[in-house]
Amino acid sequence: MENPYQPIKTKIQEVTRETPNIKTFVLEPEEPLHFKAGQFIQLTVPELGEAPFTPSSSPYEKEKIKVTIMETGTVTSALHSLTPGGVVGIRGPYGKEYSLSDFEDKEILIVGGGVGLAPLRSLFFALVHDIEKYKRVLFCYGAKTPSDIVYKNAVLQDWHKINPERIHFRITVDEGDENWKGKVGLVTYTLDNLNEEIESIEESVAVVCGPPIMMKFVTMKLLDIGYKWNNIFLSMEKNMSCGIGKCGHCQMGKFLVCRDGPVFTYDKIKDFPTIWD
Ligand SMILES: Cc1cc2nc3c(=O)[nH]c(=O)nc-3n(C[C@H](O)[C@H](O)[C@H](O)COP(=O)(O)OP(=O)(O)OC[C@H]3O[C@@H](n4cnc5c(N)ncnc54)[C@H](O)[C@@H]3O)c2cc1C
Ligand code: FES
Secondary structure, eight states: OOOTTOOEEEEEEEEEEEETTEEEEEEEESSOOOOOTTOEEEEEETTTEEEEEOOOSOTTOOSOEEEEEEOOSHHHHHHHTOOTTOEEEEEEEESOOOOGGGGTTSEEEEEEEGGGHHHHHHHHHHHHHTGGGSSEEEEEEEESSGGGOTTHHHHHTGGGGTOTTTEEEEEEESSOOTTOOSEESOGGGGGTTGGGTOSOTTTOEEEEESOHHHHHHHHHHHHHHTOOGGGEEEEOOOOOSSSSSSSOTTEETTEEHHHHOSEEEHHHHTTOTTTTO
C-alpha cells in the first residue's frame, strides 16, 4: 500500500527574498503535483520536520510550485537557510479548494495582511485566469512597513495593470517611511467607504487571510458594513501534523481544519472559542 506520508523529492530552483523575514521558493517536484487555490501542502526539510504552507503560485502553473514562507521557528528557519539546488519534500495537496463557481458574477473583496498575501496570490491568479467570470475584484492589503510588503513590485505596480477596469487595489502600511507616498493605517482602514468600490455589499464575497488578530478585526468590520456571515471566507492556519485527517491536531469543534478547511466561511466557525487564537 502506498505510504500517504511519503513526500515527493523536490528541488529548490530559486529563492527570492521578499522582506526581511519572508522568502519565496520556486520548487520543482520530481512528480507533478497539481493543487487548486485554497489547498495546502506539507513541506519537509529532510531529517528535521515538516510544516504546512499554501502555495503562492498560480494553480495553472503545472511544472513548478512557489511557496512564500515567513521565518517563525524551527522548520521555517531551516527552509530559509536553503539555497537553489537544495532538496526538500512535498506531500499533498490537502484540504478543500475555494469553490470559485460560487464567486461567479460577484464582486470579490480580498483582504490580506502580512504573509497572508501568499495564499491570496494563488487565489488572485486563479481569478485573473477567468476574470471575465467575475464582476470585480477589490484587493486590499496591509503590511507593517513598506519594507514588509510581500511581492512589492507586483503589489504596488504590476498587478494594477492587469485589468484596471475590473481589478482595483487598496494598499496600506501601519507605519510609512520617507519614501512612502501611499496610505498609512491598519488594513481595516482600507475597508472604509467600501461602497465606493463594491456596489452590492450584500451579494459580495470577502476572502480574508492574515494573522488571527487581523482576521478578527477585518471580519468584525465586514459584518458591520453588511457582509453576510456565509460570504466571508477565512483561512484558518491551525497547528497541523498529519494533514490528512488522521491525528486530530487540527480539530476545531466538529471540523478537522486539514480535511474540512483550511478555508471556512464565518457562519460555520463563528461559535468556536479558539477561532481567533
Ligand atoms: C494551512 C496552512 C497554510 C499555511 N501557509 C503558510 C504560508 O503560505 N506561508 C507561511 O509563511 N506560513 C504558512 N503557514 C504557517 C506555517 O505553517 C507555520 O509558520 C510553520 O508551521 C511554523 O513552523 P516552524 O517549525 O518554523 O515553527 P515552530 O518552531 O513550530 O513555531 C514557531 C512559532 O510559530 C508558531 N506556529 C507554529 N505553527 C504555526 C501555524 N501553523 N500557524 C501559526 N503559527 C504557528 C508557534 O506557536 C511558535 O510561536 C500555514 C499554516 C497552515 C496551517
Ligand atoms: S493535521 Fe492531523 S487531523 Fe488534521
